[in-house]
Amino acid sequence: MKTFKGYKRANGTFGVRNHVIVINTVGELAGVANKLADLVPGVVPVIQQGGTSQFPEDAMQTIRTIKGTVGHPNVYAAVILGMGEDDFAEQIAVELREEQCKVEAIVINKNTSIDKIFTDGKTWLNQSYEDSLKVERVDVPITELTIGLECGGSDAWSGITANPAIGVCSDLIVDDGATSILAETTEAIGAEHILARRAVNEQIAKDFLTIVKNYENRILDTGEDIRSANPTPGNMAGGLTTLEEKSLGCIKKGGYAPLQQVLKYAEKPETKGFVFMDTPGYDVESVAGLAAGGSQIVLFSTGKGSPTGSPIVPVIKVGTNPKLYEIMSEHIDVNAGTIVEGKKTLQDVGEEIYNLVMEVADGEKTKAEQHRNQEFAIWRLAQSI
Amino acid sequence: MNNAIKLHPSDNVVVALTTLEPGEQIVIEEIGLLQEVTEKIPYGHKVCVEVIRQDEKILKYGECMGIATNDIQVGQHVHVHNVRGLKESERVVSVADYA
Numbered sequence: 001m002k003t004f005k006g007y008k009r010a011n012g013t014f015g016v017r018n019h020v021i022v023i024n025t026v027g028e029l030a031g032v033a034n035k036l037a038d039l040v041p042g043v044v045p046v047i048q049q050g051g052t053s054q055f056p057e058d059a060m061q062t063i064r065t066i067k068g069t070v071g072h073p074n075v076y077a078a079v080i081l082g083m084g085e086d087d088f089a090e091q092i093a094v095e096l097r098e099e100q101c102k103v104e105a106i107v108i109n110k111n112t113s114i115d116k117i118f119t120d121g122k123t124w125l126n127q128s129y130e131d132s133l134k135v136e137r138v139d140v141p142i143t144e145l146t147i148g149l150e151c152g153g154s155d156a157w158s159g160i161t162a163n164p165a166i167g168v169c170s171d172l173i174v175d176d177g178a179t180s181i182l183a184e185t186t187e188a189i190g191a192e193h194i195l196a197r198r199a200v201n202e203q204i205a206k207d208f209l210t211i212v213k214n215y216e217n218r219i220l221d222t223g224e225d226i227r228s229a230n231p232t233p234g235n236m237a238g239g240l241t242t243l244e245e246k247s248l249g250c251i252k253k254g255g256y257a258p259l260q261q262v263l264k265y266a267e268k269p270e271t272k273g274f275v276f277m278d279t280p281g282y283d284v285e286s287v288a289g290l291a292a293g294g295s296q297i298v299l300f301s302t303g304k305g306s307p308t309g310s311p312i313v314p315v316i317k318v319g320t321n322p323k324l325y326e327i328m329s330e331h332i333d334v335n336a337g338t339i340v341e342g343k344k345t346l347q348d349v350g351e352e353i354y355n356l357v358m359e360v361a362d363g364e365k366t367k368a369e370q371h372r373n374q375e376f377a378i379w380r381l382a383q384s385i
Numbered sequence: 386m387n388n389a390i391k392l393h394p395s396d397n398v399v400v401a402l403t404t405l406e407p408g409e410q411i412v413i414e415e416i417g418l419l420q421e422v423t424e425k426i427p428y429g430h431k432v433c434v435e436v437i438r439q440d441e442k443i444l445k446y447g448e449c450m451g452i453a454t455n456d457i458q459v460g461q462h463v464h465v466h467n468v469r470g471l472k473e474s475e476r477v478v479s480v481a482d483y484a
Binding site for chain 1: 386392415427428443446448463464468476
């Protein structure tokens with residue numbers, strides 16, 4: 001069995017990173033959370049702008065995402081910063097401590113002043129960071145690896161080079177007995193019947209068709225029709241002929257493996273193999289959902305060149321064309337543009353991505369990590385109240 | 386050096402990696418495919434590699450990405466002038482079809 005060098009957690013999960021983080025439950029605490037994280041070098045701020053004045057569905061989604069982020073196997077320890085009487089920081093901390101996670105909840109204007117937050121928080125974080133450095137990597141079976149699949153800033157080459165090459169890597173990972181999660185429900189509109197046909201049973205097919213329909217209906221409610229707007233005139237000039245073709249290019253990140261399960265945003269898979277998560281096309285929110293659902297590494301194809309990363313998971317960028325690699329190589333980890341140049345095949349680049357996944361799992365830093373690109377946002381389904 | 390890519394073995398179209406001029410041969414080393422294009426194919430666009438009759442499926446990624454609106458010969462450009470997307474009735478029939 002193939003292995004990677006990961007961090008074993010008390011609850012039986014395995015991380016590829018060993019972060020100590022500070023996360024805020026509500027957007028009002030973004031600044032305080034940033035300052036607290038800054039007090040201890042090495043501590044990662046996970047900052048989001050939502051959390052209050054939400055519809056119940058969004059409140060649940062926010063809680064699920066924060067819990068998944070704090071309890072993530074890449075996280076060694078976390079401070080959750082909350083505010084007010086109804087804050088959920090303490091509740092999440094209690095639940096995660098039951099799962100053997102190292103979590104401290106600090107709630108402003110309930111039990112402590114800002115001064116005390118910085119003093120207590122710094123002490124706890126200092127100690128946790130020091131402890132985190134003592135944890136050593138151990139051999140972990142590859143079946144414990146979960147990879148998220150994402151694209152951002154697509155171009156005419158995405159569906160020809162980077163996406164199908166990521167698909168080759170996804171199939172290799174699934175063949176190893178590990179898990180790969182395809183995301184971005186909006187990008188499947190028009191090819192949902194094709195992906196549904198890969199479902200292992202009727203219920204999974206139904207689950208998938210339902211999330212696509214629900215998403216499309218929410219978009220229609222705003223007055224926009226994604227089906228008749230696609231492919232765009234720009235897409236057509238680039239060679240895309242039909243909506244099916246455009247969406248096929250996107251879902252090819254998921255290779256050819258059977259679809260085992262359909263997940264809610266930020267939900268954890270109950271099965272190994274290829275699964276789908278309901279997320280928006282917006283990369284930052286989608287990557288945060290993939291991570292909160294347990295992906296330890298995210299593969300990210302880009303044609304226009306997005307620098308975005310994640311505070312808790314390494315994001316591997318796969319560039320779609322040679323020109324992008326020339327001008328943005330500091331952000332691109334794998335150049336799938338070699339396929340356009342006729343130098344490499346899809347299989348070659350797929351294997352290159354797979355090998356890099358194993359190196360990154362062992363500790364090799366991605367370009368986004370080197371630049372400390374740590375974007376984080378939680379998907380909102382409704383408007384703020 | 387390859388100047389086109391076939392995304393799935395069962396595909397009846399390949400994608401040009403450079404702009405192909407009429408008379409130019411399609412080169413895909415790993416499958417040894419050598420055919421001539423009969424019209425200009427802009428890079429990123431599709432070219433037919435097996436005769437496709439009217440109302441037959443256009444296969445890319447091994448999947449149906451559209452329906453031919455007229456007969457398409459080997460070497461011809463495959464795009465909006467000879468392909469249409471699927472109608473709703475041709476796509477999702479019922480969930481039971483997927484199991």
